[in-house]
Amino acid sequence: MTEIPEHLLKRSQSARSNAAGGDTSDAPDASDDGQAIPRALLEKSQQSGAGAVAPAGAGGGVATLAPPLAAGPGGHTQRLLTVVKSGSIQDVKSKPADKVHTWPHLLAAEFTAALFITAFVLLFSIFVNAPLLPLADFSNTPNPSKAPWYFLGLQELLTMFHPMLAGVTLPGVVLGVLILAPYLDRNPSKKPEDRKFVISLMTIHLMFWAVLTLIGSFFRGPGFIFTYPWDTGLTGIFHL
Amino acid sequence: MAKTIEKRKPSVPERLQDGLNNAIDKTQGSQAWASIFRPGSIFRKGYTDSPRNRSYVIMNSVLYHLHPVKVKRHAVKVSYTLCLGGLSFFLFILLTVTGIFLMFFYRPTAAAAWADIATLQTSVAFGLLVRNMHRWAAHLMVLSVFLHMARVFYHGAYKAPREFNWVIGIILLKLTLLLSFTGYLLPWDQLALWAVTVGTNMMGFTPVFGDQVRFVLLGGNQIGAETLLRWYVLHVLLLPFVIVIFMAIHFWRVRKDGGISGPL
Numbered sequence: 484m485t486e487i488p489e490h491l492l493k494r495s496q497s498a499r500s501n502a503a504g505g506d507t508s509d510a511p512d513a514s515d516d517g518q519a520i521p522r523a524l525l526e527k528s529q530q531s532g533a534g535a536v537a538p539a540g541a542g543g544g545v546a547t548l549a550p551p552l553a554a555g556p557g558g559h560t561q562r563l564l565t566v567v568k569s570g571s572i573q574d575v576k577s578k579p580a581d582k583v584h585t586w587p588h589l590l591a592a593e594f595t596a597a598l599f600i601t602a603f604v605l606l607f608s609i610f611v612n613a614p615l616l617p618l619a620d621f622s623n624t625p626n627p628s629k630a631p632w633y634f635l636g637l638q639e640l641l642t643m644f645h646p647m648l649a650g651v652t653l654p655g656v657v658l659g660v661l662i663l664a665p666y667l668d669r670n671p672s673k674k675p676e677d678r679k680f681v682i683s684l685m686t687i688h689l690m691f692w693a694v695l696t697l698i699g700s701f702f703r704g705p706g707f708i709f710t711y712p713w714d715t716g717l718t719g720i721f722h723l
Numbered sequence: 724m725a726k727t728i729e730k731r732k733p734s735v736p737e738r739l740q741d742g743l744n745n746a747i748d749k750t751q752g753s754q755a756w757a758s759i760f761r762p763g764s765i766f767r768k769g770y771t772d773s774p775r776n777r778s779y780v781i782m783n784s785v786l787y788h789l790h791p792v793k794v795k796r797h798a799v800k801v802s803y804t805l806c807l808g809g810l811s812f813f814l815f816i817l818l819t820v821t822g823i824f825l826m827f828f829y830r831p832t833a834a835a836a837w838a839d840i841a842t843l844q845t846s847v848a849f850g851l852l853v854r855n856m857h858r859w860a861a862h863l864m865v866l867s868v869f870l871h872m873a874r875v876f877y878h879g880a881y882k883a884p885r886e887f888n889w890v891i892g893i894i895l896l897k898l899t900l901l902l903s904f905t906g907y908l909l910p911w912d913q914l915a916l917w918a919v920t921v922g923t924n925m926m927g928f929t930p931v932f933g934d935q936v937r938f939v940l941l942g943g944n945q946i947g948a949e950t951l952l953r954w955y956v957l958h959v960l961l962l963p964f965v966i967v968i969f970m971a972i973h974f975w976r977v978r979k980d981g982g983i984s985g986p987l
Contacts, residue, residue, distance in 0.1 A: 582793040586780040589790065589799045596806040597813045604817065604863065608855030615844065618837045619916035628917040630925070631907050633865055633900055637925055650928035662893045664876070665886035673879035673987055685876050722914050723862060 527568060614722050626705045632723065635699030636692045642707060657688070789974055791982065798983040803878075807871035811899075812970065814864040821857040822959065829909070831955035833948040836911035861903050868899045880984035888976040891969055898966040905958040911951060919954075920946055 501522065583589075630638045640649035660667065668681055675682060700721055704710030712721075733741070750756055751768035760767045763779020770776060778792045797803055828843045828850065830836065843850040872892060875881055881889035908919045923946070927937045942949030977983065 581796045583796050583799060584774065584777040585790045585792060585794050586777050586787070589794050590780075590787065592799055592801055593806065593809055596801075596810055600810055600813060600863075601817065604856050604860050605852075607859050608852055611855065611859070612851065613855045613858035614912075614914055615837075615840060615910055616913040616915075619833075619911045619913060621916070623913070625913055625917055628921050630921040631904060631918050632862075633903070634922050634925070638921060641925065646925075646928040647930070650925050651930060651933075658893075662890055665881040665883075665889050668882070671882065673882060673984075675877075675987065678879060682877065685873075689873060722918075723858070 616722075627703055627707050629699065629703070629722070632696060632700055636695035639695040639699040639703075791978060795982060795985070797986045803986070804983065805870070805874060807867050807874055811864055811867045811871055812974075814860050814867060815966075815970075817860050818857060818864065819963070821853050821860065824853050825857060826959060831909065831952050833911065833951055836909065836951060840910050840912075861906060865899055865903050868896050872896055875984075878984060878987065885976075885980045885984065888973060888980055891973045891976065895966065895969050895973060898962060898969065902958065902962045902966065905954045905962060908946075908951065908954045909958065916946060919950075 629635060637650065637654060640653060643649065644653075670678060670681070672678060698709075701712040701717070702709055704715040748768070751766070757767070761779070761783035763776050763781075763783045764770070765780075781787045781790055781792045825843070828847055829839045840854070843854060845851075875889065875892065881892075904919070904922060907922075908915045923937055923941060926940070927933050929936065938944065940950075940953065941947070942953050
């Protein structure tokens, strides 16, 4: 024999105790013995049927309708045995969601976004040329030498701390925490008001890199010394 | 006083119109046409805007069937996703197309690389424009992937059941940075050489295996001709290959984990 799953046992136990509770409180009828329909269900079905169906006092959870006087075609008579609301016996897991067709509602938006970004890249490329500096020369180090902009935060950190801390420990920890964020953040809520700490932390983190990147991009002149972009000129210190 | 019904002779434009309609009907009714355009295509005969055809548009297209037939109503709100994930993917496609164009004119050797770019800009039709587009789209993609990550974080969309897709997303972010960084060296100009020098010097600080990784990536202790070839292969073949695999998993999991995340 296989074991009966725990949740089924629990459910049957609660159903049994419900039925028993209903019986002991005001056992209305002896013929109700062995009746397994819970009280709440019974009442609900009676309420729903109250308008159209005559409530049956001793029916024991079955709302019956008196047989019609006139017989149907072929001499048959129809009899409505019971009305059971679907909600009481079906356990619906997924609620119907408010959905729209992907075509045209989503595809049209995506297509428009793609068009706009293409137009933007095209126009930008017509007016702004990608840099092409003189041929690479190992004997001529430009001043300042800068990493690509997305690594400038890291380069900025390296000017402040020991390489072991700025180049390895800090980025490693940040990356580790970021990648493990869903497992570290145990808060199940998605509402911003429930996530004040995490949101503040992320905002500080993003601003931290943004500020460092901006300083590295625009405020570091020759010798990587702090300077103002209006003193040095953007072309001397900033390349993409 | 009988009213004479005169049969008007159709004018030339009308006859042309009729002939055209006839030709369209014949073409769309042909077996070849029906075999090319599956049900739901707007080019198919008798296409009407019906729920059935709207479903067919998605189901019968190899490109669109990445999408479910229906999506949650809030998911199509531009203000929710800002299209950032989709735009990152679209920029990747744009970069692939422009990148293939550039590959026709570029040799990854220290002697030829810079001159090839210079020639591309001056002597190839649309060469300068396509190179510009490749460059700016690359920066834009780094930006959009960053912003996509921030958007997902602020919506809490990384929570169950989407935890693992967030992890894949961070890997995709790193791969995007690596793709951009490897492409940085290829023009072989002063900017490329020294930016990559600074970048790879930082790599050397990694304990235990930092120097070894740097040696393998550079093909030596310093940037040289070998580095150019290695980064070229990384940039045009290996990294795109890897990132496409991860993107496939990423998109597939979006659907498997219950579509786009719900409203806040």
